[in-house]
Amino acid sequence: MEELSMAAASHQQAGADTAALDLAVAVSAYNEAAHLRDCLRALAVAGRGLRMDVTVVVNGSTDRSAEVATAAMRETGLRGRVCQIAYADKSNAFNQYVYRLRVAAPVHVFVDAYATVAPDALSLLLQALRNAPLAHAAAAVPSSGRSARHLRDQMLEVPSIHGSLFAMRDAFLDRIAGQNVRLPLNFYRGDGLISSLVLHDLDAQSGDWQHQWMVVEPRATWTAPTLRLWRWRDARRQLRRLVQQARGRLQWHPVKGAIYQGGFAAMPPQADQATLDWLQAIPASHNPRWWRDPFATLAVRRMRALPPAPPEQDLLPRVVARFTQ
Structure with a gap:
C-alpha cells in the first residue's frame, strides 16, 4: 500500500488530465461491504457524460469494504482510487480528503457508501452551483425513509447539509485548508458542523448564518437501505x-x-x-x-x-488500488 505524502495536500495529480475534471467524488465507507457495490454502480450511472474522479475512503472497516470497493471500481470502469485508514472516524476521513486526498476539480461531491444516488443527482448538484454563484455548497435531499419528507422540508426552509450526498466548491475547501480548519476527531455531528462552516462563510464570530452560501436542490436525491428492526x-x-x-x-x-x-x-x-x-x-x-x-x-x-488518541500513522490514508481510464 502507498502512503500519501504531504505534497498531496495541494491537490495530488491523478493523471495528466486531472485539471479537466467536472467533479471529484469522495465516498466514505465504514463496514459498508454490503452496499458499496450498489453505491459505486449508481455513481457510474450518475457520472455518465461527466469527467469524474472517485476516491473511496475506507475508514476503520473490519469487513471486506476495501476488497468490494476495488472490485466495484474495476467493474464499473470508474476512474480514481481506493484508500484505507486504520482509524474508524468519518470526521478524520473528511479531514484527510481535504488535506491529502483531494484531486484538482472545481467541485467535490461527498457520498456515504450506503447511499444510492439518483441518476441525475450529480448533474443537478453541479447545475445548482452554476445557478447560485455565491453558494459554497449544494445539498441533496433524501428520497427514502419515514422521515425523508420532513427532513427535505426542513432543509428547504433552513439550508443544511445531509452527509449522505452534498457538493462543495474546491475554492471553499481551499479556504478551509488555508485556515487550518479540521473537524474534531470522533465528532458525530459532522453534517451540522460542515453546514456551519458554509453558512458562516468560515467566520462564526461575525454574525448569524447567511443562507446565500448554500443551495438545497430538492430534485437531487438518494436512497438508503431501510432498517428492519426485527433483524x-x-x-x-x-x-x-x-x-x-x-x-x-x-x-x-x-x-x-x-x-x-x-x-x-x-x-x-x-x-x-x-x-x-x-x-x-x-x-x-x-x-x-x-x-x-x-x-x-x-x-x-x-x-x-475509549483509549488515548490514536497514533498519527493510524489517521493517515493509504492507497490500496488505483484506476485510470
Missing part, C-alpha cells in the same frame, strides 16, 4: 445510531463554545476529550442520568472507555 444486525445499527446521536448532542457544547470564542480553527482536536472536560466543569446535577437520557449516559460511558 439483529439492523437493530444493533439503530442502537449505535441512537447512542451516536446522543454523543453528538453532548459534543456540540464544547465544540460550539470553542468556535464562538476563537473561530473554527480553534475547535478542539478531539471531541470526546473536550466533552469529558466540559462535563467535569459543569455541575454534576447536569450530567446525563439513566432516567433522563439513557442514550447520552451510555455515550458518556463509551467516551470514558
